[in-house]
Amino acid sequence: MAYYERALQRAHRLRDASSAGEDRDVIRLAIPETVDEPCHNPSRADDERKQQFVQLFVAHERRIYAFILSLVPVWSDADDLLQETSAVLWSKLEEFRPGTDFVAWALRIARFEVLNYRRKKNRDRGLFRDDTDALLADEAAAFDRASDDRRDQLESCLAKLNERDRELIRLRYQSGGTTQQAAEGAGRSLKAVYKALNRIHQQLLACMKKGLSEKKQP
Amino acid sequence: MTTGRAEPDDLAELLGRLRDGLLDGEGMMQLDDLLASDPTARRYYLEYIHLYAALRHYQGVSGGPQGLPLGSGPGGDPEKGRRFRLRIIAVEVAAAVVVAAVLVRLLLPGGGGETPARGGRPKLAQGLARNDDRAARAVPKPISAAPNVAVLTRGVDPVWGPMKLPTAIGSALSTGTIVLKSGLIQLEFYGGAIVVLEGPADLDLLATDRAYCRQGKLRIRAPLQSSHFSLATPEADVVDLGTEFGISVDQQRGSEVQVFEGSVALQGNGQASPMGRQLLSGEGLRINTTGASSATKIDPRSFVGTQELERLSSTEAGLRYRAWRAFAQRIENDPRVIAYYSFEDQQRWERTLRDRSAKSGSGPRYDGGIVGSEWAEGRWPQKLALDFKRVSDRVRINIPGEFTTLTLMTWVRVDDYDHRLNSLLLADGWNIPGEVHWELNGKGSVSFALKNGSPPGNLIFESPVVLGPARLGLWTHVATVFDPPHGSITTYVNSRPVARHAVQRDRTANIGWANIGNWSNPPPNEPVDVFLRNLNGRIDEFILFNAALDESEIGAIYEVGKPNL
Numbered sequence: 001m002a003y004y005e006r007a008l009q010r011a012h013r014l015r016d017a018s019s020a021g022e023d024r025d026v027i028r029l030a031i032p033e034t035v036d037e038p039c040h041n042p043s044r045a046d047d048e049r050k051q052q053f054v055q056l057f058v059a060h061e062r063r064i065y066a067f068i069l070s071l072v073p074v075w076s077d078a079d080d081l082l083q084e085t086s087a088v089l090w091s092k093l094e095e096f097r098p099g100t101d102f103v104a105w106a107l108r109i110a111r112f113e114v115l116n117y118r119r120k121k122n123r124d125r126g127l128f129r130d131d132t133d134a135l136l137a138d139e140a141a142a143f144d145r146a147s148d149d150r151r152d153q154l155e156s157c158l159a160k161l162n163e164r165d166r167e168l169i170r171l172r173y174q175s176g177g178t179t180q181q182a183a184e185g186a187g188r189s190l191k192a193v194y195k196a197l198n199r200i201h202q203q204l205l206a207c208m209k210k211g212l213s214e215k216k217q218p
Numbered sequence: 219m220t221t222g223r224a225e226p227d228d229l230a231e232l233l234g235r236l237r238d239g240l241l242d243g244e245g246m247m248q249l250d251d252l253l254a255s256d257p258t259a260r261r262y263y264l265e266y267i268h269l270y271a272a273l274r275h276y277q278g279v280s281g282g283p284q285g286l287p288l289g290s291g292p293g294g295d296p297e298k299g300r301r302f303r304l305r306i307i308a309v310e311v312a313a314a315v316v317v318a319a320v321l322v323r324l325l326l327p328g329g330g331g332e333t334p335a336r337g338g339r340p341k342l343a344q345g346l347a348r349n350d351d352r353a354a355r356a357v358p359k360p361i362s363a364a365p366n367v368a369v370l371t372r373g374v375d376p377v378w379g380p381m382k383l384p385t386a387i388g389s390a391l392s393t394g395t396i397v398l399k400s401g402l403i404q405l406e407f408y409g410g411a412i413v414v415l416e417g418p419a420d421l422d423l424l425a426t427d428r429a430y431c432r433q434g435k436l437r438i439r440a441p442l443q444s445s446h447f448s449l450a451t452p453e454a455d456v457v458d459l460g461t462e463f464g465i466s467v468d469q470q471r472g473s474e475v476q477v478f479e480g481s482v483a484l485q486g487n488g489q490a491s492p493m494g495r496q497l498l499s500g501e502g503l504r505i506n507t508t509g510a511s512s513a514t515k516i517d518p519r520s521f522v523g524t525q526e527l528e529r530l531s532s533t534e535a536g537l538r539y540r541a542w543r544a545f546a547q548r549i550e551n552d553p554r555v556i557a558y559y560s561f562e563d564q565q566r567w568e569r570t571l572r573d574r575s576a577k578s579g580s581g582p583r584y585d586g587g588i589v590g591s592e593w594a595e596g597r598w599p600q601k602l603a604l605d606f607k608r609v610s611d612r613v614r615i616n617i618p619g620e621f622t623t624l625t626l627m628t629w630v631r632v633d634d635y636d637h638r639l640n641s642l643l644l645a646d647g648w649n650i651p652g653e654v655h656w657e658l659n660g661k662g663s664v665s666f667a668l669k670n671g672s673p674p675g676n677l678i679f680e681s682p683v684v685l686g687p688a689r690l691g692l693w694t695h696v697a698t699v700f701d702p703p704h705g706s707i708t709t710y711v712n713s714r715p716v717a718r719h720a721v722q723r724d725r726t727a728n729i730g731w732a733n734i735g736n737w738s739n740p741p742p743n744e745p746v747d748v749f750l751r752n753l754n755g756r757i758d759e760f761i762l763f764n765a766a767l768d769e770s771e772i773g774a775i776y777e778v779g780k781p782n783l
Contacts, residue, residue, distance in 0.1 A: 066271035070264055073236055095426075108410050108445060115369075115406065119388065120633055120691045127246075130528075132254040136264075138441045143264045154272055173273045179238045198234040205265050 053093055056102045057086060063147050064106050070140040071114045071133060081117055085110045107141055149212060157207035165200045172197060228252075229259055233266045366390040367426045368407045373782050374530040376401035377417065387782045388692045396421045398434070404527055411440040411447035411458070414527050435466040437521040453505040455485040459496075464521035472506035476516040486511065535598040538781070542601075545778040551576045554765040557584040557617060559734075561602045561758045566593045571604070571613050571734075586613040586734065596758030597629060597693045597781040603758035604735070611752060612736030617729040617762065624727050625763040626656050626666075627697040627772070629779060632690055632755040635660040641751045642696070643760075645669075645732045647739040652728045656698060657751060662686035664709045664717070666698045668727060677725075681709045681717030693758075695776045700727055701766035713776035715769065734760060 057064075064085060069078045088109050089096075096105055114137075118127060128136065158166065171182035172193075183193040232249045235241040241249070252259045368391045370384070378385050379397030391405070398417035405413045409427030419434025427445040432452065440447040440458040448457040449465060453473040456465060461480025467473050475484060477497045484495055486505055497503055502514040522530070546560050558575040571586035588604065590611035596603035604613065628642060638660045645653040653669040662685040667678040685694060697710040702725045708718045731738070735753040759779065767775075 062271060062275040065275070066268045069271050070267045073267065075239065104445075108408075111410060112408050128250050129254065132250050136253065136260065139260055140264055142442060143261075143268070147268070150268060151272060154269065169273065194234065194238065197237075198230060201234070201237070201266065201269060202230055204269060205262070208265075208269075 049093070052098070053090065053096075057089065057106075060103050060106060061086075063103055063144055064110055066147070067107050067140050067144055068110050068114060070136055070143075071111075071128070072117065077117070077121075081110070081113050084117075085113045088113060103144065107144065111137055111141075146212075149215065150208060153208040153211040153215075154204065156211060157204050160207060161200065161203070165196070165203075168193065168196055169200060229262060233263065237266075237270055366392050366408070367423050368405045370403060371406050372402075372404035372527055372531050374402040374527060374534050376403050376782075379420075383423075384688070386692055389688070391423055393423050393425070396423065402522055402527055402530065404524060407447065409445040409447060411438055411445075412524055413438050414522050414524060416522055431465070431467045433467050433469055435464070435521060437464045437523050438462065439524065453486065453507065453509065457483045457485075459483060461499075462523075463497075464516075464518070466521075470507070472504065474502065474504040474514060476502040476514070476518070476521070478516065478518045532599060534782075536600065539598040539600045542598075542779055545775075546574075549761060549775075550574045552763070553577075554763045556619075556621075556762040556764050557615070557760075558762075559586065559613075559760040561596065561604060561760075564593070564602060566602075568593075571615075584615055584617050586615040588613055591735065594756060596756065597779070601758055603631075603756040605756050606735040606753040609750060609752050610736075612738075613734040614731070614738075615729075615734065616731045619764075620652065620726045620728050621700070621764050622726055623703065623764065623766040624654070624700040625697060625761075625765060625767045626654075626700075627695070627759075627761040627763070627767075627775070628757055629693055629695055629759040630753075630755060630757050631693045632658065632662075632685055632753070634690060634754045635662070636752065636754045637750050638748055639665070639751045640753050641733060641736050642753070642757075643729070643732055643734050644737040644751065645729050646737075648741055650728065650730065652726050654700075654727050654729055654732075658685055658753075662689065664696055664698065664711065666700070666707055666709065668725065677721070679707050679709075679717070679719040679721075681711075684709075684711045684716045693781045695779065697767070697772050699766045699772075700725075702726070704766065710769070710772050710776075712780070713769075713773040729762075 061082070065078065065082050068081045068085065069075075072078050072081060085106070089106055092109065096102065114133075118133065121127060127133075158169070161169070168182060168186055171177060171185040172179060179194055179197060180190060182197070183190045186193060188196075228248070229252060232241065232245055232252070235245055236249065249263075253263055370387055370389050370391055373385075373387050376385070377399040379399050381395055381397045383389075383391050383394045383396060396403075396405075396415070396419070398415060398419045398421075400417040402417070403415050405415065405423075407413065407426055407429075409425075411427065413429070414437045415421060416435040419436075420432040421434060421436075422430040422432075424430055427447050428449075430450045436449070438447060438449065438458065439462045440460065442460040446457050446459065448455060450456075451465070451467045451473040453467075454475070456463070456475055459481045461482055462478045463480075463482050464476045464478065465473060475482065475497060477499050479499050481496055481498045484497055484503065486509055500516060502516040503511055504514045505511045543562070546562070549555060549558055550560075552575075555575040555577075557573045559571050560574045561571070562574075564572060569588045571588055573584045573586070575581070575583070577583070590608055591604040591606050591613065594603050594605040595601065606612070626643060630642065632640070635658065640658045640660065641656075642658065643654065643656045645655060647653070648655070648669055651669055655665070655667040655669075657665050657667075659665055659680065662683045664681040664684060665678060667676060670676050685696075695710075695712050699706075699708045699710070700721070701707065702721050702723050705720055705723055706718055707721050709716055735757060737751040740749050
């Protein structure tokens with residue numbers, strides 16, 4: 001109870017201090033608002049820069065997306081975050097120095113968007129804990145650097161799949177596909193397709209790992 | 219070394235479910251535990267996620283079956299692989315050009331011609347969706363760029379000096395000066411560095427990766443992927459090279475740098491300073507105010523790090539929570555309380571929101587019925603709250619009576635404004651004279667409205683914008699005092715009066731059947747954009763008084779209840 005008395009006294013003091021000499025009818029805003037900047041009005045001379053940005057973004061979008069997805073493995077939320085990240089990248093384009101590492105810059109901003117999202121989001125559902133998130137963020141950024149090699153490997157490993165498996169992957173991933181649709185497309189049971197997809201993913205990863213280690217030690 | 223095939227089955231199973239959106243909360247926790255404890259699992263997880271992202275990306279970009287890297291021809295042909303790849307690259311370039319053209323048209327004012335920049339997006343997006351659904355949705359929307367550089371993410375007993383930057387935990391900070399008399403805070407710079415600052419300290423935030431410290435003790439963790447964080451002191455410039463280091467700056471003793479991990483580049487300012495030298499993990503260096511330097515031993519424990527801060531802040535949260543609990547008993551016993559929802563001592567399965575008011579003797583209890591909303595974490599980790607997210611989420615209450623004075627008070631965390639009006643407490647419908655509507659408009663004003671007997675002239679009192687974008691995601695105390703005997707209606711946000719309006723002395727107010735966080739029985743002619751008023755956010759305390767509380771009482775309640783010092 002002593003706490004309440006203290007808090008009350010302190011509150012009185014604060015009130016007295018803040019209202020001294022102040023016209024009580026004049027209401028001040030308690031909280032400063034961030035002021036929206038007037039609408040960006042770029043000149044035609046910026047066109048080239050924009051085009052450059054769009055090309056960079058599209059070229060590296062997959063890597064940015066994979067990074068976000070590693071931290072927020074919920075597809076719909078990761079999609080939204082990618083969009084938000086692209087908007088922030090766009091708005092902060094002035095800060096990007098051409099010739100420097102676009103992906104490193106983009107991942108930093110993506111990381112920040114993820115942190116923001118984590119703060120806003122209901123922490124009880126579908127999110128990694130803070131320490132896991134921090135570990136993954138560090139490692140996902142490092143992992144990204146091998147991205148181009150992995151992509152080359154993926155292509156050769158896809159080519160090595162048997163036709164039936166490759167068709168299943170195609171059904172599963174063609175625009176907006178789901179495992180359910182893949183099962184319908186292949187005329188097989190959902191359970192069987194789910195299991196087959198698990199196996200094919202593992203197979204692809206093992207093949208890529210093998211290819212990458214062979215590449216390192218020719 | 220393990221190979222891909224030796225990965226534990228349960229990880230593969232968890233990832234399969236994750237891939238197909240079938241992972242439930244329990245599965246997520248299992249995955250979390252596994253990733254937190256096992257680096258091999260993390261590596262495999264990242265491989266898996268990248269594989270998924272790559273497959274999804276190829277399929278998206280390439281569109282029809284003929285463009286797929288999987289094709290439909292026989293596998294195993296190395297020539298085939300090469301052709302696939304060329305095709306992918308060609309398609310990507312083509313897609314880039316298409317997207318580029320669309321983006322440039324969308325982004326340039328007047329560049330859209332026949333395509334209005336905003337309204338035109340769905341049409342363009344549909345066209346693109348066939349190529350790449352995600353790229354289409356990733357069209358940047360113009361947003362305002364506030365010059366923020368860091369976020370204040372934690373605090374333990376901070377005592378602030380005079381400063382202009384906001385001090386609420388969770389605030390975004392622009393460039394400016396932090397004056398911390400005592401206590402600990404954590405800053406996360408947009409550039410990626412995480413800084414724990416111990417007072418007394420005086421720190422200028424200069425950019426997303428730069429700060430100047432006149433005084434104080436800092437522990438800085440700058441992960442590899444963050445930009446090089448540089449910290450200047452009166453004696454030296456320190457640039458991290460992917461590292462964790464501590465630095466203390468004292469006006470008498472100069473600066474001391476200790477590197478706990480990785481390395482830093484250090485540039486002295488004085489003539490006798492070591493020029494451009496590098497300090498490695500385990501090394502420490504003191505530079506006194508004359509610029510002379512000497513090696514020192516490192517002592518990581520003397521700098522509070524993020525983990526220690528987490529522990530301390532949860533201890534602090536525990537103390538504040540207990541103080542608030544003790545205080546809540548006073549409110550329960552306050553005879554002026556009509557209903558007190560403390561959102562405490564409830565089980566997570568309970569669907570009744572308990573009215574805790576004691577009401578001397580056997581006064582009525584106004585328990586609420588929880589519809590849809592789920593229990594969640596409140597102002598402190600120990601505190602319960604209700605999460606309002608879906609259009610149907612609400613708490614139903616029925617509070618009879620006509621009130622000559624009324625104080626409405628709540629702790630709310632608004633996550634976003636989904637509608638033009640967003641409910642705190644809305645009497646059902648909008649036709650009984652004296653009915654109360656207490657809500658937030660989509661810009662962040664607090665609105666208190668009374669239904670009038672006969673048109674014209676419903677009484678709508680709106681504050682200035684006080685819960686704007688800067689307050690989203692932050693716990694905020696909102697109170698409105700309806701006080702006709704004194705001719706006023708006053709709204710307080712975090713105990714500060716933000717709006718006062720005149721009201722006729724004979725007005726009365728009533729609530730009856732109502733919703734916390736939503737609206738029922740809107741008039742049938744209500745347009746859709748004002749018809750939906752469900753709150754997007756959390757509430758963890760709600761009090762109704764049949765009296766007009768004054769500023770000092772509201773101040774006291776706020777002081778005890780605020781989430782951080």
